[in-house]
Amino acid sequence: MIHSLQLPFPRGFHFEHTVYSHGWCALLPYRLDRTALQLRYPVQLSTTRIAELRIGPPRQSRPAVTVEVKGRLSEDHRAQLTRIASAMLHLDLDLQPFYRMSREDSRFSWMAQNRAGRMLRAPSFFEDAVKMLLTTNCSWSLTETMTSRLCETFGTVSPFGGHCFPVPEAIADSSEDVLRREVKLGYRAPYLLEMVRRIVRGDLSIEDFRGSSLPAAELYRELRGIKGIGDYAAGNLLKLLGRFDYLGIDSWCRAKYAEMYHNGNPVPDSEIVNFYAPFNEWRGLVMWLDVTRHWYGEKFPF
């Protein structure tokens, strides 16, 4: 049975630019119908019940958000799914101050004009953190493969196809050997295992990062305290929390910046940091949009 959800969309929301804001839409359990521009995601409502969220192109300026689930949908589950869809699209992020700032600089005013900057997230910060760990020191195709194998090995089978993203408990009961041999995480295996076991023990309240009022520097320090999360991963996880104080520079950003501003000649990170420093608390977002600007004029790569 198909149910529709009503979400509170902020002014200036852009569905397509949110979906394609970075690579998350290409990682399971997200499934993207590129022709219809419909994003699907299986949500485990209980041990025996799974719903599929379907977020589609705008109708009357608002994306159509529907849920397919066998049978009736309780009010509690409807509210839960509404919260999840809202969290995925990061609808509570106010980008108006960022757009006002970008309009003041002709080099970056396109960001406001394109309503860019809202980044797709996972339903949980746990999933964001795991996926970020799996982007470190490898090609994008390997990130896709590792994520798929993680879902297939530990996630519940969805009646709508594929698997759900695993809960920490499912991975915590496993072993480093399984994570290395079957999921092929390599040296990331002990990092993931330590993270999920800390969560299960109650030593790491990972979902508290979302909605935290702590200063960005404090959140950054906490994230760096998770094994396997370094400067790059912590900086980019902060972006998924709506904090853009850190750049999260990786080799791809480095190369793109060098190509855009130095004819491809490598520059030290300190120069990139200085270049975006005037944008203060928005500098991480300005950098990311700047180095991905060609996506908006040409074609999104995912």
Next chain:
DNA sequence: GCGTCCAGGTCTACC
């Protein structure tokens, strides 16, 4: 077919 390099890094030991 085989060896090497490296990609959307991080940790640890050492200085």
Next chain:
DNA sequence: GGTAGACCTGGACGC
């Protein structure tokens, strides 16, 4: 606090 070296995987590339 700065840096060298080790670390998994898998695709690209040269031979």
